Amino acid sequence: MRVVVIGSGIVGSSAAYECAKAGANVVVLEAGRIAGGTSAVSFAWTNATTKRPRPYFDLNVAGMRAHLELKRDFGAAPWFTQTGSFDWRTAPEAMDDYFENYRQMKEWGYGVEWIDKKLVAEMEPDIDVSAVGDGPISYYPEEGWVDPVLYSAWLLRAAKERWGTQVNVSSRVTEIETEGGRAKAVRTANGERYAADAVVNCTGGWSSQKLGDAQGIPLSSTIGVLAFTPPVALTLRSQLHADDLDIRPDGAGRIMIHKVSVDLTLKKPETLSLTGDEAATLLEAASKVLPSLHSAGVEAIRTTVRPFPGDGYTCAGPMPDIPGHYMAVTHSGVTIGPQLGRVVADEVVRGKIHEEMETFRPQRFFQANAQRSGVAHA
Ligand SMILES: Cc1cc2nc3c(=O)[nH]c(=O)nc-3n(C[C@H](O)[C@H](O)[C@H](O)COP(=O)(O)OP(=O)(O)OC[C@H]3O[C@@H](n4cnc5c(N)ncnc54)[C@H](O)[C@@H]3O)c2cc1C
Known part of the structure; x- marks a missing residue:
């Protein structure tokens, strides 16, 4: 399965790493430099305190656990400090x-x-x-903090070395191309075209942008x-x-x-x-x-x-307008990022739906004219 991840911040690099680990052929397209967006200017505290309601708290706790598991996976995590x-x-x-x-x-x-x-x-x-x-x-x-740029560098390096992930910087996506109404490729400002079975949009504070016919989500950043x-x-x-x-x-x-x-x-x-x-x-x-x-x-x-989605909460799931276009954007992305990466890989690559994410679907922003669409796995 070919997955294009747009954006290489903490969310995009998590999604790319986990999708590649799940067996996808992954290309990351980043408009600027790796993790050079919000992830480069974040307090980056891993925490769930004050995060309410319960599903949002649970998602943040899952993110904190995922950080510890990643640290175990890598043997050491030069990007993570857990000193309370x-x-x-x-x-x-x-x-x-x-x-x-x-x-x-x-x-x-x-x-x-x-x-x-x-x-x-x-x-x-x-x-x-x-x-x-x-x-x-x-x-x-149990709280700590992350150096998000290092996090992205290490995860993308691992994805390249272990599973052949391709990471292209200075590659701004301008369009998600469709065929028969479904995402089929992305085009960049450089004139390149990347065929895709699924496109994962991890553009953070830029995720309100339209990419050709593909909608963004409302933001209240x-x-x-x-x-x-x-x-x-x-x-x-x-x-x-x-x-x-x-x-x-x-x-x-x-x-x-x-x-x-x-x-x-x-x-x-x-x-x-x-x-x-x-x-x-x-x-x-x-x-x-x-x-x-x-x-x-x-x-x-x-x-x-x-990057705050319109109602302040995480937005993760298939976009209702174009099957194959999956959105993953959130505040507290440093805490939630590694868990969001797993959710993306499960739903997009493995076809395994996370029921606990139901309240976080993009569809809530498009209720009036949204048709229920399947999750973006091929
Ligand atoms: C001051 C501050 C403090 C914060 N403190 C915390 C905290 O303590 N704990 C916490 O968990 N979170 C915190 N956050 C939030 C957290 O930093 C963000 O949720 C997280 O960094 C978002 O990561 P991202 O990967 O979604 O976005 P980004 O890091 O912005 O990555 C998006 C990437 O997409 C790229 N892009 C955009 N459009 C395109 C395109 N068309 N084509 C290709 N690439 C594109 C951008 O160049 C960018 O690199 C804080 C944020 C700020 C600003």
Whole structure:
């Protein structure tokens, strides 16, 4: 079976790896460089906390498990770090939700414990625990993070070496060609044509684009901003989540900083100044928690699109307009990606339907005129 995967971010590389493993002849077509889209600018925290309702929580947990299984498959996973997260709130108005989330996560069997400041100070001496406030601190030992570009590089390398997958960069797909109403090939801006029995659309924040007659899906994407410090002499290993602030190590002593209120100031991805308001806000907020960052400055600040399908939830399954066109797009794609790859391979290559994905089908966006179509396996 010939499968063309469009896009090589964490979702596309997962889909390509799993489809190739399932026995398909896979070609990946990427408009830019490997994982150079949203996956290159992601906080990339693997987690399921606060993810509701239950099917979405379960999908995220399945993603976390799939990361561990991939690590076992590869023997080592140079892209994956699992050192746990601390989470706390200082804003009184946030406390009810915070406690309710803890209760819900416990009830659903998710790994979380209350932990006191003394232990936090022992585990992570770089933290100024006075910034934590007086509320309880939750600790999530099973959470971690991924370097998504490395993830894609390793999975695509393995797919090439083990199963002969072809990966073409600078290959923007412009059209999904049909024959008898079914996807039969894709065409690229370079004038190339790739025959396909199934086309898996993993274009993330670009998945609203029409590719010839093939529809996209409605998106409600937002913008994400990340700041990176230069290497700083810290021994921080865990992730820190405090109100709307997220902090984690990013290798070689660099610290990655994210804050939702800064994301909300932007309407589109922009080139931001290292000395601008956004960088200053992010550094100042992080410095309150990690005082050694005060004089560090910001070495890089990046923005990109957060790919949210129209209702905010994962969209995975056959597109109702063109049989053979399968969509796989989601926020939290770093957490969910490896599981989504397995779902794609099962449904597209093995013909094995995942009933638990029923609420995530693209059809929900096309209810008015959608006809029920079969899953895109040949
Ligand atoms: C600031 C920020 C923080 C985040 N934090 C987290 C987090 O903590 N945890 C988490 O799980 N998720 C997080 N996310 C979300 C996560 O990063 C995304 O869900 C994920 O990276 C999406 O991966 P993708 O492969 O679908 O998309 P992308 O990585 O964008 O890949 C899509 C690819 O498709 C290519 N493409 C587009 N159109 C075409 C075409 N016509 N032809 C060929 N190629 C094409 C693009 O060039 C791109 O490389 C965060 C996102 C942001 C922005």
